[in-house]
Amino acid sequence: MVGGGRDAFIGAVHRHAIALDGQCELVAGALSSQAAKARISGRDLFLADDRNHGDWQSLLADELKRPAHERIDFVVIVTPNHVHFAVAQAFVEAGFHVVCDKPLVHTRAEADALVAAVKARGTVFGVTYNYSGYPMVRQARAMVRAGEIGEVRKVIVEYSQGWLATALEAGGNKQAGWRTDPAKSGAAGAIGDIGSHAENLIATVTGLEIERLCADLGALVPGRALDDDANLLLRFSNGARGVLVASQINTGLENDLRLRVAGTLGTLDWRQERPSELVHLPGDGPKRTLTRGAPWLHPSAQRASRLPAGHPEGFIEAFANVYAGVVADIRARLIGEPADPLAADYPRVEDGARGVRFIERTVASAASEAKWTAW
Amino acid sequence: MVGGGRDAFIGAVHRHAIALDGQCELVAGALSSQAAKARISGRDLFLADDRNHGDWQSLLADELKRPAHERIDFVVIVTPNHVHFAVAQAFVEAGFHVVCDKPLVHTRAEADALVAAVKARGTVFGVTYNYSGYPMVRQARAMVRAGEIGEVRKVIVEYSQGWLATALEAGGNKQAGWRTDPAKSGAAGAIGDIGSHAENLIATVTGLEIERLCADLGALVPGRALDDDANLLLRFSNGARGVLVASQINTGLENDLRLRVAGTLGTLDWRQERPSELVHLPGDGPKRTLTRGAPWLHPSAQRASRLPAGHPEGFIEAFANVYAGVVADIRARLIGEPADPLAADYPRVEDGARGVRFIERTVASAASEAKWTAW
Amino acid sequence: MVGGGRDAFIGAVHRHAIALDGQCELVAGALSSQAAKARISGRDLFLADDRNHGDWQSLLADELKRPAHERIDFVVIVTPNHVHFAVAQAFVEAGFHVVCDKPLVHTRAEADALVAAVKARGTVFGVTYNYSGYPMVRQARAMVRAGEIGEVRKVIVEYSQGWLATALEAGGNKQAGWRTDPAKSGAAGAIGDIGSHAENLIATVTGLEIERLCADLGALVPGRALDDDANLLLRFSNGARGVLVASQINTGLENDLRLRVAGTLGTLDWRQERPSELVHLPGDGPKRTLTRGAPWLHPSAQRASRLPAGHPEGFIEAFANVYAGVVADIRARLIGEPADPLAADYPRVEDGARGVRFIERTVASAASEAKWTAW
Amino acid sequence: MVGGGRDAFIGAVHRHAIALDGQCELVAGALSSQAAKARISGRDLFLADDRNHGDWQSLLADELKRPAHERIDFVVIVTPNHVHFAVAQAFVEAGFHVVCDKPLVHTRAEADALVAAVKARGTVFGVTYNYSGYPMVRQARAMVRAGEIGEVRKVIVEYSQGWLATALEAGGNKQAGWRTDPAKSGAAGAIGDIGSHAENLIATVTGLEIERLCADLGALVPGRALDDDANLLLRFSNGARGVLVASQINTGLENDLRLRVAGTLGTLDWRQERPSELVHLPGDGPKRTLTRGAPWLHPSAQRASRLPAGHPEGFIEAFANVYAGVVADIRARLIGEPADPLAADYPRVEDGARGVRFIERTVASAASEAKWTAW
Structure with missing residues (x-):
């Protein structure tokens, strides 16, 4: 996870959504643009010290150093909007699957570049238009x-x-x-x-x-x-x-x-x-x-x-449905089968x-x- | 009443609203632009034959012939919109108070003429923007x-x-x-x-x-x-x-x-x-x-x-409130006193x-x- | 109308309901158990002096003196509950149609007597369980x-x-x-x-x-x-x-x-x-x-x-529907035809x-x- | 967790509620009264084989064999009602904190015994009256x-x-x-x-x-x-x-x-x-x-x-609030301080x-x- 440290709002929502179904676990992060705050935020969340980074560049570099089976399955970008593009572009270029908050980026040029990059790398890229969930x-x-x-x-x-x-x-x-x-x-x-x-x-x-x-x-x-x-x-x-x-x-x-x-x-x-x-x-x-x-x-x-009906579900569940779609798509790729469209149902980079x-x-x-x- | 005969919608609503409080009674009409339909509609409503007219011009002429204390207190215009102006202008010019449905008339020129006429004659002119009631x-x-x-x-x-x-x-x-x-x-x-x-x-x-x-x-x-x-x-x-x-x-x-x-x-x-x-x-x-x-x-x-609260009131009551305001204003003029603004609360020709x-x-x-x- | 004078609540509701459809007119009354209050209440409502009575016995006696075509078509009883029985019984026995507020009377003996009287006289007897309307x-x-x-x-x-x-x-x-x-x-x-x-x-x-x-x-x-x-x-x-x-x-x-x-x-x-x-x-x-x-x-x-749908109706309309049912039943009897059950739809003495x-x-x-x- | 295997309803709800806040993890279970079903259900949930038991007695025995720091912090009982008492009594007697679904047990005698046992052992015992959350x-x-x-x-x-x-x-x-x-x-x-x-x-x-x-x-x-x-x-x-x-x-x-x-x-x-x-x-x-x-x-x-307000929360969050209260109470005991009553807010064995x-x-x-x- 990039962003989402102490004082952030949406990062915690993403974490609840990720945790809800017990299918994903937060294992690494660069949770703030301020290194000290990033690290203390990571400790709040039980991140291991060697995966609790002070900036996203270190996180990316560290992940790339690890063997494939130890790497994160996807990165979540929950920074303020102006940081989205650089992080997303870097992780996509490095071949990582990405979940990014909305609005995607600031300009059409950035958006087009990102769409092209995702297409070129063939990665999964979800945008958390959570209400669609x-x-x-x-x-x-x-x-x-x-x-x-x-x-x-x-x-x-x-x-x-x-x-x-x-x-x-x-x-x-x-x-x-x-x-x-x-x-x-x-x-x-x-x-x-x-x-x-x-x-x-x-x-x-x-x-x-x-x-x-x-x-x-x-x-x-x-x-x-x-x-x-x-x-x-x-x-x-x-x-x-x-x-x-x-x-x-x-x-x-x-x-x-x-x-x-x-x-x-x-x-x-x-x-x-x-x-x-x-x-x-x-x-x-x-x-x-x-x-x-x-x-x-x-x-x-x-x-x-x-x-069941009558047992209220809410915002976090809808958010978790976006994640469930992303995870289904990543899983399909891992096993080399086409994704079930009912399962891999999430907003994509083109929507962003x-x-x-x-x-x-x-x-x-x-x-x-x-x-x-x-x- | 001018308009509001058989097949009309809003005329019946006006009549319910007029009847509700027992303060006004429908006594004369030209209820359709077709003379035969006008008369049969008037009979439906117990109008006396000599006040049940085939066209609005006859209604106006007949009222003007009657002594002041026998005349209608005000006329209600509930025709389709294109007829409003001619009828309203004629009755205002003749010194009658008027209630007219909305939209008032078709053009700003007509509207300005009507505002001027009402001002000149000093009559009461209500427009049934009923939701305001x-x-x-x-x-x-x-x-x-x-x-x-x-x-x-x-x-x-x-x-x-x-x-x-x-x-x-x-x-x-x-x-x-x-x-x-x-x-x-x-x-x-x-x-x-x-x-x-x-x-x-x-x-x-x-x-x-x-x-x-x-x-x-x-x-x-x-x-x-x-x-x-x-x-x-x-x-x-x-x-x-x-x-x-x-x-x-x-x-x-x-x-x-x-x-x-x-x-x-x-x-x-x-x-x-x-x-x-x-x-x-x-x-x-x-x-x-x-x-x-x-x-x-x-x-x-x-x-x-x-x-009392909890005993639902509805559309007709709101409509009747517009009439109650008009009636309060007419009463005030009849007795020569300034109208209580809380009572004479209704949309006027300027609103129209x-x-x-x-x-x-x-x-x-x-x-x-x-x-x-x-x- | 018996009862329903100044300070009363439900009498005014009955009058709005009666007025709404323009089918009935209040022409006679004994509007309070106190004679002076009854008369002043009657004047509020434009009752003619000779039909504005100080007590219900006088109202009944006066009506019986009049020729049939001048009599009221039905009487409305809106007194406090303890007065219902005597008034209702007297009017039914005299052959009048009745609308009475609920609860009908105080005891089963009174209720049975009233049901029997209505059956014997063949009159119309409505009870204003208004919510049924x-x-x-x-x-x-x-x-x-x-x-x-x-x-x-x-x-x-x-x-x-x-x-x-x-x-x-x-x-x-x-x-x-x-x-x-x-x-x-x-x-x-x-x-x-x-x-x-x-x-x-x-x-x-x-x-x-x-x-x-x-x-x-x-x-x-x-x-x-x-x-x-x-x-x-x-x-x-x-x-x-x-x-x-x-x-x-x-x-x-x-x-x-x-x-x-x-x-x-x-x-x-x-x-x-x-x-x-x-x-x-x-x-x-x-x-x-x-x-x-x-x-x-x-x-x-x-x-x-x-x-039409979406134009709210309320409590008075429901009340008026009970009256419409009573009126339909009285009309059917006047013309000697069986009442249309869809029209003569109102709570009866047996319901009371x-x-x-x-x-x-x-x-x-x-x-x-x-x-x-x-x- | 005891109960809550495949085909169960409430066990999955408990697991969502436990996962939501990232404070607890399911590590051991006896998820069905049928051993084979229990084990396959445990594998669904990524339980380690040596903590995935075929019956609750084995689960209890195994936990007691482990050193204190490896043991579960509390057990969750989500079986059908008739099984609650035996399981709850055994775990309480063995000194474990318990969360048990409602209704607690079948008879007052069982309930009294359980209250006494909890009192005697000084353990935390929550009952998931989830609507209270x-x-x-x-x-x-x-x-x-x-x-x-x-x-x-x-x-x-x-x-x-x-x-x-x-x-x-x-x-x-x-x-x-x-x-x-x-x-x-x-x-x-x-x-x-x-x-x-x-x-x-x-x-x-x-x-x-x-x-x-x-x-x-x-x-x-x-x-x-x-x-x-x-x-x-x-x-x-x-x-x-x-x-x-x-x-x-x-x-x-x-x-x-x-x-x-x-x-x-x-x-x-x-x-x-x-x-x-x-x-x-x-x-x-x-x-x-x-x-x-x-x-x-x-x-x-x-x-x-x-x-924040307007971002709907639901049933799982309320359920998780009961767990949060239990966890707060267990934590307070672990660190030997009195629990904050605002935090340790959950239904207890006496409520059950x-x-x-x-x-x-x-x-x-x-x-x-x-x-x-x-x-």
């Missing part, structure tokens, strides 16, 4: 792809949070700090941090391609350099229309990601804060609420579930690259006086 | 105006229906027919029919002024001439951002009007399909759900309620005119390649 | 009766309020006063006031007969003479089990009446505070939420609805009598040390 | 204990499932089989399997003592020997009343455990299927919905949470024993013709 998101995807709601005509995705409604970064909050700092987050604030999840959710569930978009990005909290509120109109290549909202200044809201997809035959509605429910509104009968764990779900949703493009196009649109910016 | 909408208005959520920074209003997801108009459905016919609905479809409610809800609750807007209007059902799906980005004069969605092609949805207003101190959330609940998310404590009928509500919300401007600007924006269209 | 209650009834949830095995009905959680009666609250006074409410407090609705809801929806019951009645607010909290176990004649809760001391609750009926093939769930939704959980597919106004509802539910028996058996059980008290 | 259950407990809802007057707990609505046991379903077999489940069916959770939830949150109870147990699915539907009236020693429902025949329901506690100052409402929300209805203000992860929660609730008494008294009441059975 929820069973009911997979059920929605299966229903849309099978035509159960007909042709998609309208998509609304809203990702509203409230935690950046005040200038937390001014008070030294680390999570707020790097997310609102262009040097670390790139040209995008909320649109990168959570808008990228929204874009991925649309792509995952509908498979639609954005043809053009119109963005209004605002930095509504005084003094903030990056957007904390993003609102977009979307046009898809099949003629469908869309609205995408990503905002972190909605006082009192928690993590309110919602998706609504309306087709000619029905509408689907999903809300991350009640992840086990997928509402299906068919045109010819009453509203149906599909729930996780039911025997009538699509196999891709059923296998993403660990507990598309997300980078989405951010870039959004930032371009926000700076433009033209209504539409082409994809 | 819900007690919890009034509570939201009171809270925003009192600064309880701080400065407003973000507004999302979504009005999604599903009933026009198929080409009902092709099958002879009267309600679908006139709403999708430019000759009767004007240049706007969904944005006029329900988008106008959405605009009014923002204005009612927040008092914010739209400074510019960016609209994407679509006719997503093949063969339809007017928009059935509208998505807008809004900028308000105080710097707040907004998103407005009005769409009638969301298969399976009923009448899903929602409002979210996020301020620096808190967020309010209201949903028409559960009208008795107003969710308040303060920044410094847990979510509060205010409910209709509670003693701690603002007086304007309390007086808009007829039953602002709604017309909103529709006009939206249609202009939709036709423009520029991102922003000024208000 | 909700469209989705009628839908539940239709589904259970049609076997859509199989054989019923379990029924839970819970009616929890909070308004009597403090000794409001000690502070002079009139509504609390008569409900907690054995002289006016009889032997039952909460079990009579709201438990009777709960019993009726079970009977309406399931048609099951209670075979025996076990009751625990408590007066939990210090100083109260009648039960404010009632909990019952039920056994039905088909072997089904039940739980009935009626309680007015749940601080902060409003009017939380819920019904759950579980059968061999499915379960139904309904909640009065969200009356437009009926949840159906079939054993072989996902949860379905049926909503008022949908075309796939049973005709008895469809005709109980005035507005069964409710009286339920209260009596519950009070007997509460006083008994035996587990079961036979019906 | 939910953060919002702990918040409810803290609020009730602090008097925030005043004196408790009414408690309703309902635990309704649907999975035994048909005779699954007849079709060879293992989970249904042992739960409906008196030889394995004891005298209690649903009341033992899930009623025990309901009892524990009341005790955990309110601390009230049941003084007497009245039970109606039914085996509603034809051919079933044990209750699948249980309904109880409760009287608590402080005068409060209660209703407890535990039923497994509600077709279509999942795992619907709900608790409502009404006090003189407010009411609390919690539902397991939405575990992150605790509704608080104060008498003097609007409904409040407390959510997991908020900074204003009680420390006992805050520390039971791993993720009280649950056994509850089941015994319920079964006695069900067989009695007297209304009340003393505790």
